[in-house]
Amino acid sequence: MSRVLRVAAAQLGPIARAEPRAQVVDRLLVLLRDAAAAGAHLVVYPELALTSFFPRWYMDDTAELDWFYETEMPGPETKRLFDEARQLGVGLHLGYAELTPDGHRYNTSILVERDGSVVATYRKVHLPGHEEYEPWRPFQHLERRYFEPGDRFATHRAFGGVVGLATCNDRRWPETYRVLGMQGAEVVLIGYNTPIHYPPDPSHDSLVGFHSHLVMQAGAYQNGMFVVGVAHGGNEEGVVSLADSCIIAPSGRVIALTAHTDDEIAVADLNLDLCANYKETLFDFERYRRPDAYGAITDRKGAIPPP
Numbered sequence: 001m002s003r004v005l006r007v008a009a010a011q012l013g014p015i016a017r018a019e020p021r022a023q024v025v026d027r028l029l030v031l032l033r034d035a036a037a038a039g040a041h042l043v044v045y046p047e048l049a050l051t052s053f054f055p056r057w058y059m060d061d062t063a064e065l066d067w068f069y070e071t072e073m074p075g076p077e078t079k080r081l082f083d084e085a086r087q088l089g090v091g092l093h094l095g096y097a098e099l100t101p102d103g104h105r106y107n108t109s110i111l112v113e114r115d116g117s118v119v120a121t122y123r124k125v126h127l128p129g130h131e132e133y134e135p136w137r138p139f140q141h142l143e144r145r146y147f148e149p150g151d152r153f154a155t156h157r158a159f160g161g162v163v164g165l166a167t168c169n170d171r172r173w174p175e176t177y178r179v180l181g182m183q184g185a186e187v188v189l190i191g192y193n194t195p196i197h198y199p200p201d202p203s204h205d206s207l208v209g210f211h212s213h214l215v216m217q218a219g220a221y222q223n224g225m226f227v228v229g230v231a232h233g234g235n236e237e238g239v240v241s242l243a244d245s246c247i248i249a250p251s252g253r254v255i256a257l258t259a260h261t262d263d264e265i266a267v268a269d270l271n272l273d274l275c276a277n278y279k280e281t282l283f284d285f286e287r288y289r290r291p292d293a294y295g296a297i298t299d300r301k302g303a304i305p306p307p
């Protein structure tokens, strides 16, 4: 019997800085109901899906900053989303800013099964951007100020398969997919907020959509896994971010794609048995990998060219 998981990539358009959580949750509920009507087993929301992408603003007032974080999940505003998902029998993946009781801050996502049980939480490993206010930028990218990095990639048995989680900038690093692939991942869920303009080198700007698909398609193919990439995009508070949410097969092909830059779902059937077409042939890790030749991956952080 084949294992087919129907997934809805639930893209979000812009969220205004002043938009109340309740209004955002209303939008998430519309997407959830669309996903359920389409017969989806799992709805995947993006990174930091409950607020505007706040790392674009420098804030030194802790109370102002704290407004963007969740101290419990589900919390008072998100409980109705979790409740309705359980009632509809739809699992969910949701990205949010986490503030722990002892004051640690993470860029976190949660994965919940169709019966409402929590499968896992994941704390973003690769934090892009900068730590301090940089006045030359048209907008900030202060993830390295507002979050601590997570320390591991893990996979989980859920939805009839093996599921891994990663977040936004993680998708650009081949190590993300490989470490998940080495733990048997059959589907990796990735939410993102990707400004089109890259201030350190604007020559990237016209390539942002290409780069986003390039890395996820390569990761899917090289590890024989599905990848679900979901944007929080559009023109948010004057900063335009990438949409282009997609679902990618182990062949590396995009099998579902959003058409617009606002709230929208893209749905695909993921036949998890198709992962074996790659995992047990060209990318049979046990047979073909050469970890003894890969020492430079873990014995250093930066590149060391020959003298």
Ligand code: CDT
Pocket: 047, 128, 129, 141, 167, 168, 169, 170, 172, 192, 193, 194, 195, 198
């Ligand atoms: N959210 C996130 O990780 N965004 C980054 C932007 C890179 S530029 C600082 C990304 O990799 O898409």
